[in-house]
Amino acid sequence: MENKIFTISVYSENNVGLLNRISGIFLKRHINILSLNVSESEIENVSRFIIVVKTTEKWVQNIVGQIEKQIEVIKAFYHIDEETIFLESAIFKIESSLLFDERQIQNIIKESHSEIVTVSRDFFVISKSGKRSEINELYDKLKPYGIMQFVRSGRISVSKEKMEVTTLLEDLK
Structure with a gap:
Protein backbone atom coordinates (compact mmCIF):
# COMPACT_ATOMS: atom_id res chain seq x y z
CA MET A 1 0.00 0.00 0.00
CA PHE A 86 -9.23 22.46 3.24
CA LEU A 87 -7.18 25.59 3.80
CA GLU A 88 -4.22 26.87 5.73
CA SER A 89 -3.53 30.44 6.78
CA ALA A 90 -0.26 32.30 7.00
CA ILE A 91 0.95 35.72 8.01
CA PHE A 92 4.09 37.45 6.78
CA LYS A 93 5.82 40.37 8.48
CA ILE A 94 7.79 42.55 6.04
CA GLU A 95 9.77 45.79 6.43
CA SER A 96 7.44 48.78 5.82
CA SER A 97 9.73 50.70 3.49
CA LEU A 98 9.39 47.90 0.93
CA LEU A 99 5.64 48.49 0.64
CA PHE A 100 6.29 51.99 -0.69
CA ASP A 101 9.70 51.59 -2.34
CA GLU A 102 9.18 48.29 -4.17
CA ARG A 103 6.20 48.44 -6.51
CA GLN A 104 6.55 44.69 -7.12
CA ILE A 105 5.51 43.94 -3.48
CA GLN A 106 2.12 45.53 -4.12
CA ASN A 107 1.74 43.45 -7.30
CA ILE A 108 2.64 40.26 -5.41
CA ILE A 109 0.02 41.02 -2.75
CA LYS A 110 -2.65 41.69 -5.38
CA GLU A 111 -1.82 38.69 -7.59
CA SER A 112 -1.72 36.27 -4.64
CA HIS A 113 -5.13 37.42 -3.35
CA SER A 114 -3.57 38.12 0.03
CA GLU A 115 -4.37 41.15 2.15
CA ILE A 116 -2.53 43.67 4.24
CA VAL A 117 -3.58 43.23 7.87
CA THR A 118 -1.68 46.12 9.42
CA VAL A 119 0.90 48.74 8.55
CA SER A 120 3.21 50.45 11.03
CA ARG A 121 6.29 52.61 10.71
CA ASP A 122 8.64 49.61 10.84
CA PHE A 123 6.70 46.74 9.28
CA PHE A 124 3.52 45.60 7.58
CA VAL A 125 1.74 42.26 7.87
CA ILE A 126 0.23 40.26 5.01
CA SER A 127 -2.36 37.53 5.54
CA LYS A 128 -2.95 34.68 3.07
CA SER A 129 -5.39 31.77 3.25
CA GLY A 130 -5.36 28.96 0.73
CA LYS A 131 -3.73 25.69 -0.20
CA ARG A 132 -0.24 24.99 1.14
CA SER A 133 1.15 25.35 -2.39
CA GLU A 134 -0.33 28.88 -2.69
CA ILE A 135 1.23 29.91 0.61
CA ASN A 136 4.57 28.40 -0.42
CA GLU A 137 4.41 30.30 -3.72
CA LEU A 138 3.78 33.59 -1.89
CA TYR A 139 6.63 32.80 0.50
CA ASP A 140 8.99 32.20 -2.43
CA LYS A 141 8.00 35.50 -4.06
CA LEU A 142 8.43 37.51 -0.84
CA LYS A 143 11.65 35.85 0.33
CA PRO A 144 13.99 37.92 -1.89
CA TYR A 145 12.62 41.09 -0.26
CA GLY A 146 13.29 39.83 3.27
CA ILE A 147 10.66 38.25 5.49
CA MET A 148 11.01 39.44 9.08
CA GLN A 149 8.63 36.79 10.46
CA PHE A 150 6.48 34.05 9.01
CA VAL A 151 3.93 31.69 10.58
CA ARG A 152 1.56 29.16 9.06
CA SER A 153 -1.46 27.50 10.66
CA GLY A 154 -2.29 23.84 10.57
CA ARG A 155 -4.85 22.61 8.09
CA ILE A 156 -8.51 23.31 8.72
CA SER A 157 -11.01 21.27 6.76
CA VAL A 158 -14.59 20.22 6.28
CA SER A 159 -15.69 17.04 4.56
CA LYS A 160 -17.59 17.17 1.31
CA GLU A 161 -19.90 14.43 2.56
CA LYS A 162 -22.18 14.94 5.56
CA MET A 163 -20.56 13.73 8.78
CA GLU A 164 -23.14 12.15 11.05
CA VAL A 165 -21.68 13.39 14.35
CA THR A 166 -24.68 15.58 15.21
CA THR A 167 -27.06 12.65 14.65
CA LEU A 168 -24.81 10.39 16.71
CA LEU A 169 -24.84 12.85 19.62
CA GLU A 170 -28.61 13.25 19.47
CA ASP A 171 -28.96 9.46 19.66
CA LEU A 172 -26.76 9.40 22.79
CA LYS A 173 -29.00 11.87 24.66
Missing part, protein backbone atom coordinates in the same frame (compact mmCIF):
# COMPACT_ATOMS: atom_id res chain seq x y z
CA GLU A 2 1.27 3.46 -0.83
CA ASN A 3 1.52 6.39 1.52
CA LYS A 4 -1.07 9.13 1.03
CA ILE A 5 -2.06 12.30 2.84
CA PHE A 6 -5.00 11.72 5.19
CA THR A 7 -6.99 14.23 7.21
CA ILE A 8 -8.25 12.77 10.48
CA SER A 9 -11.15 14.53 12.21
CA VAL A 10 -11.68 13.73 15.87
CA TYR A 11 -14.74 14.95 17.77
CA SER A 12 -14.26 14.85 21.53
CA GLU A 13 -14.98 16.30 24.91
CA ASN A 14 -12.45 18.98 25.77
CA ASN A 15 -10.46 17.30 28.54
CA VAL A 16 -6.93 17.83 29.81
CA GLY A 17 -4.45 15.24 28.56
CA LEU A 18 -6.38 14.03 25.51
CA LEU A 19 -4.02 15.74 23.05
CA ASN A 20 -1.08 14.03 24.74
CA ARG A 21 -2.73 10.60 24.51
CA ILE A 22 -3.70 11.12 20.85
CA SER A 23 -0.20 12.25 19.89
CA GLY A 24 1.15 9.19 21.73
CA ILE A 25 -0.82 6.95 19.38
CA PHE A 26 1.12 8.42 16.44
CA LEU A 27 4.43 8.32 18.34
CA LYS A 28 4.10 4.59 19.08
CA ARG A 29 3.65 3.91 15.36
CA HIS A 30 6.45 6.30 14.28
CA ILE A 31 4.00 8.34 12.19
CA ASN A 32 4.79 12.03 11.92
CA ILE A 33 1.93 14.51 12.33
CA LEU A 34 2.21 16.99 9.44
CA SER A 35 -0.39 19.38 10.80
CA LEU A 36 -2.55 19.65 13.91
CA ASN A 37 -5.38 22.02 14.70
CA VAL A 38 -7.78 21.87 17.66
CA SER A 39 -10.81 24.12 17.98
CA GLU A 40 -14.45 24.25 18.95
CA SER A 41 -16.71 22.35 16.60
CA GLU A 42 -20.18 23.05 15.27
CA ILE A 43 -21.52 21.16 18.30
CA GLU A 44 -21.66 22.93 21.66
CA ASN A 45 -19.07 21.67 24.20
CA VAL A 46 -17.42 19.42 21.60
CA SER A 47 -13.90 20.02 20.28
CA ARG A 48 -12.61 19.01 16.89
CA PHE A 49 -9.06 17.91 16.16
CA ILE A 50 -7.86 18.10 12.55
CA ILE A 51 -4.75 15.93 12.18
CA VAL A 52 -2.90 15.54 8.88
CA VAL A 53 -0.61 12.56 8.35
CA LYS A 54 1.10 10.77 5.49
CA THR A 55 0.71 7.01 5.81
CA THR A 56 -1.10 4.02 4.35
CA GLU A 57 -4.85 3.54 4.56
CA LYS A 58 -4.33 0.44 6.70
CA TRP A 59 -2.34 2.46 9.26
CA VAL A 60 -4.81 5.35 9.29
CA GLN A 61 -7.69 2.91 9.89
CA ASN A 62 -5.72 1.42 12.80
CA ILE A 63 -4.96 4.88 14.22
CA VAL A 64 -8.60 6.03 13.99
CA GLY A 65 -9.64 2.85 15.81
CA GLN A 66 -7.13 3.53 18.58
CA ILE A 67 -8.23 7.18 18.87
CA GLU A 68 -11.87 6.13 19.20
CA LYS A 69 -10.94 3.95 22.19
CA GLN A 70 -10.14 7.10 24.19
CA ILE A 71 -12.98 7.72 26.64
CA GLU A 72 -13.48 11.38 25.69
CA VAL A 73 -13.57 10.74 21.94
CA ILE A 74 -17.06 10.79 20.46
CA LYS A 75 -16.15 9.84 16.89
CA ALA A 76 -13.15 9.93 14.55
CA PHE A 77 -13.12 9.97 10.75
CA TYR A 78 -10.44 10.00 8.09
CA HIS A 79 -10.52 11.41 4.58
CA ILE A 80 -8.25 11.74 1.58
CA ASP A 81 -7.72 15.24 0.13
CA GLU A 82 -10.32 14.74 -2.61
CA GLU A 83 -13.01 14.17 0.04
CA THR A 84 -12.40 17.44 1.89
CA ILE A 85 -12.28 21.18 1.42
